[in-house]
Amino acid sequence: MGLSRRTWIAGTAAGALLLGTARRAAADRTVSTPIATVTGGRVRGIRDGDLFVFRGIRYGADTAATRFAPPGPPRPWEGVRDATAFGNSAPQRGADAPGSEDCLFLNVTTPALRDGARRPVLVYLHGGGYSTGAGSDPLYDGSALCRRGDVVVVTLNHRLNVFGYLALDGFGDGRFAGSGNVGQLDLIAALRWVRRHADEFGGDAGNVTVFGQSGGGAKIATLMAMPAAAGLFHRAMTMSGQQVTAAGPRAARQRAAMLLDALKIAPAQVDRLREVPMERVLEASAIRDPSRIEDTGLYFGPVLDGVSLHRHPFYPDAPAQSRGIPMLIGNTRDETRAFLGSDPENFSLTWDTLPAKLVAQQYVDLPADMVIAEYRRLYPRYTPSDVFFAATTAGRSWRGAIEEAEARARQGAPAWVYQLDWPSPADDGRLRAFHTLDIPLVFGTLDAPGSRTGTGADARAVARRMGDALLAFARTGDPNHAGLPAWASYSLQRRETMVFDARSRAVDDPRRGERLLYARAPFVQRGTF
Template sequence: MHATRSGITRRTLVKATAALAAAAPVPLLARSPKPARVGRYAGVAEEGVHAFKGIRYGRAARFARAVAEPWDGAPVTAGRFGPICPQRAMDDEAQAEDCLFLNVWTPETDPRAKRAVMVYFHGGAYTTGSVTDPLTHGARLAADGDVVVVTVNQRLNALGYAWLKPFGAAYADSGNLGQLDLILALQWVRDHIAAFGGDPARVMVFGQSGGGAKIATLMAMPAAAGLFHAAATMSGQQVQASGPGHAWARTQAFIAALKLAPGDVEGLRTMPVERLVEGLDAVDPIMGGPVYFGPVLDMTNLPRHPFWPDAAPQSRGVPMILGNVIEETRAFLNPRGPKLQGLDWSNIAARIQPEVKIDLDPVWVVEQYRRHEPGWTPEQVYYAATTAGRSWPGQVIEADARAAAGAEATWVYQLDRRSPIDPLRGAAHTDDIPYVFGTLAAKGSYSGVDQPARALSATMMRAFTGLAKTGRPGLSEWSPYRLPDRATMVFDDVVRLENDPRRWQRELWATAPYVQPGT
């Protein structure tokens, strides 16, 4: 029997899970609901709940603010996902500029049910991705968590975030159109989710990677105030937005890559979307790599940075979970790829340097890691350092900013459970998604479906749905994040609460400023 640092044992967790199961109603997955109709939308039965897919929530012309879709109209069979935003990924999916669609999974369509609502925004930075990913299908979360799940697609890349305001007032909302799409979707939820059995007064937004960053940005957008009542970000932060100067330089690089004249905004507005997507390979003039498009500090839709110089006051009262995975970068710095081939102590510093967003002497960094963890291999140091210097700092800054501002309702986690099906994968970026959604067996999941995976999924799902239902995670032992303790829930085969579990790494990387990717 192993006791956790918070005094919780494995036996305690098993007993608690069993007690909850005994008190629960008949599992919704055991039911076979008949297809339901809500308004003009005919849903389909899926894994014991009602699914409504491909509901249009808005329409938009290119580079213009979207307008809401009328609720009334011709009958629609909502049984398939709508097209996703055109992008340089997911080319096996139907793509179209007309991509403002959302999806709803609900245990029942009785307006009196008033279940908590969980609205998910997908990852892929601001450039790629979609909620059609099997990892984020909402049926099991709706059923096992007894909530209404909504997933949202919106405009991405240049279509959603190109900064065109210097071309005139007609483009005043550009730079943040993708964010405004999400606000329009949340307004749809506010106005219509009761008809699907949801409670518009209990709406939680959650998102992974870019989805979390979108949520952090919404927390500083006045038009989003009051549209959600809790938030959870999973490996996704937005400390700063892109400044308009940098955003304009990126737009100019994009226009040049498309071989348009510098002032030819009409050509940009009317060219075939396939050609516009090709231009996304333009080199970013600020950070290098493919050109970055993301939220812009436009002083109207986004009048301040989300978490600089502090946590945006409008959202300090919104209960929030912030999470990260212990070795994020194993997902995009392939352990089987060329960046790891021949890695040793003689070249590790040079290989770490281009992967981090904090400007420290990499030789000194490696020396600190070897001093603190003398038993680690070069590979372990490489992934720990690139995670702590690239993917984790934003979450620390956001959590500390909320704590410093007195936002008591903040909880932090890190996922430590390594993949049982791919040892080189370890615990990497995106690996918390199937645990929260309950999609352990879905394509793209590295969790496995063994008993420890199922137990952890039940625990993480209970934590997230608890926040949606009550404004507190559904784990009574999870203490809020306060300074200087920095209580952190470690999700692993043994779930435990620790104070500041990566303290020396946090302090090491805090000796120099963090550069938000994209700024």
Template sequence: MAAAAALTLPARAWAASDPVVTTAYGRVRGTRHDGVQVFKGIRYGADTGPRRFQAPQPPAPWREVKGALAYGAACPQTRFDEPQSEDCLFLNVWTPEAKAGGNRPVMVYIHGGAYSHGSGSDALYDGTRLAHRGDVVVVTLNHRLNAFGHLYLGRLAGPAYAQSGNAGILDLVLALQWVRDNIAAFGGDPGRVMLFGQSGGGAKIATLMGTPAAQGLFHRAATMSGQQVTASGPLNATARAKTYLEALGLTPERAAEAATLPVEKLLSALNAADPIHGVAGQGMGGLYWGPVLDDQVLARHPFYPDAPAQSAGIPMIIGNTHDETRLLIGGSDPSTFTLTWDQVPALLAKHMRVDINPDLVLAEYRRLYPNYSPSDVFFSATTAGRSWRAAVMEAEVRAAQAQALGQGAGGQGAGGKGAAPTYAYQLNWGSPKDGGKWRAPHTLDIPLVFDNTGVPDSLSTDSAEARLMAERMSNAFIAFARTGDPNAGGAPRWAPYTLSGRETLVFDLDWRLEQDPRGAERRLFARVPFTQQGT
């Protein structure tokens, strides 16, 4: 595993036109690319290695001008080919002009990969086109993941580790504090900060909506196929910590010693069987890493039993793709595209993640969609029960909150009266890649929102249809960042989500506002309790 704290580029002479910005910690020098000023690998926090499993600290100030030309290191993780290091608290900025007083909306993207993988430097997250298209400032970032960000030792290793289960969430808070204090120097408006994120990134945003330390640090939120209804409870998180320690060869009494072990040793134990949901019959893999109800950083579940009051005034987009699991499951198991009817019930039982009779589900889907193949039923039912279900729950508790408090006008932040609106979307447009087998899968909305369909091997392809869908989705997100309302010129009217109408904008070539799309599927799964993975 690479241990470098930042990627390196061949040395080059500074150009007089290179933008230089003074931050609270020191000056940084960026570059220009396609009409946008770019700053990569800006340090927002100190090296986390010396304080492993503890709250992050701001960086030490520097005197020299630091180059910001290369992405910083990612958090240590498995299955990843970027340089990695515990010194990973870096962010990246794209801006039309790094000049104070620009007053541009700020779009902060939080990457996916559950809470275990990923970084802010994926080519799909390049903010150049989005910054240029919308005259906005785009930020991506790295933070701690897996055990480094979510190993809960609060009940095992004493008060120094009371917040260890949410160290990665505290990294995000520190990054948002950096944005608040520094983004004006890059031409951004610290009073108009929008969070957006896909999959695990959306789940992290949902968690921040109920995290007291994050209050006031962002003013709009958009989640893309990523929800966090409940967090891991402290007892379950402690059970996971004990399992992890055992895989490391440590007893609970020696828990603090994990802070001194080599990084490679910590990585080797990440995939131990989870003691709560395990691996038998549920298809959930190894240890779950995610936010913890620790009564330190997080004192309530993000969206249970209701929507958090602290973020009632923050307008929110909650979206999903129509065929999430064609990639989430089918991407690693090609056999799921050629199922027989006899194979479907057992696979549904394994992958739906809710306790419902799979034979009943199969029969209902065959009734609702008589033209579906066995694989179509499998992917549709697992999407509805496993991925889409939590999005519906979050939208509904937000709508109930708005109904109780009264709808605020425009959702101009938590300081106003009433609740800000929630906007739901469903991406139905299917990618033509690989003959169209993926349809509208998990991750398809990333290149569309970033307007990055031209990235090589993008799931969207760079077809004319893909570029049209990218124009529609990116314009909606830009409008939302600017005003708190995603309605953009030339689009169907996107009405807020209500309990009476369940209004949802369907992104497709014939985009439209629908009421309660897939309502029969929603009602089928509403019959049984939902359990967030990790709870």
């Protein structure tokens, strides 16, 4: 009884790890080629040292024949199907293009099969907004987490962009009602698959943590307000990804009408959309969205449709159905250096050129001169470029995290907040703690293709602290562990935040001045109105 809480946490975690290691050793001595039984049939994975890896397992049927409809179960197969290669990515434009409408696949990495160990299950939802990405990115390799924490890791693909979030309610004869959220329904189908098969893969269906970065975090925030997702996960971690509001039905319908017009399809003939080649649909969706400040294609994301989503995810408050789900909410200190840092001019701004840049890029309707004056008061040593990156981060990326943390605090629901300050050594350090930097740190994939953390001592130390926070959170619902200072859940009185750095520290209300500055304007989630 004299043990401190932190010593007890460390001791129980170590004991669980040792027990899991013993179970795994006993189970693995008799298994060479892993075979699992899943919905549809049996699958053959591969052995990766002390882990078993299954790739490209179907959790849903090919969506080509049921375009814009909810997902169906996979068709059964005979014999043993190979699960050694990743499945197709969803249709998209970008690095994972072109993809395929046959895209409902997931991947499992686990220390053991059917051993009754009841390990925490971690399900990662990939980023790329609601438009791009796939669960096969090397940065999402779950091996390090499995080995370090004796957990099961799942990644997956689901429908994106126009194929996952096109609201056709009210067009034609109504057969496409709810089409604006079928990408989310894919995620729910995947989580149901996880619940059904957790024991087969050595996991605990009653302890599922969803975590995701950027668009993945936004998808999680939306799931927290979807009745069909209730009970499918028990902890939630969002990394630089929030969804405070969903697309309103009017705005979503207008975008659908613009797409139909681009394809020369009359609203009464919406059924013809099923016949248009995938590539042509993607091409049409690239027309400019007039409701967005930036020059981008049509926005597609979750829709307040009254069918599967009956309320905004975090407006006007946090969803009651998820009140009992502990939440971990994070961001990086220099988010926008990831995408605005690709323009060399942004590193050589002057006080004369800065205002126009801010008008175009901060996405908050505040006078640029007022914003600049406040930043110069708060941070007298900042250069114009420093102000630019800080203001665009606060205006575009950080604000949603604050909105969600405040909503949880008002609700009395458990939430821990973090900020990654540790700067990447890439590009001579110019990008600092940029958007996506926390992915390899959390996964422990520092040397994977695409990582920009390096493998130095500081990178490894930050990765240990962040990865152990996720593992502790997945196991107990609390991210505290022996490698961190005491980390209190977020309150409106103190706004407690863990700052991850070479020397991590607990800080009350970091960047208070910036928070108060941007609180002068109402929060509007880009693309939703």
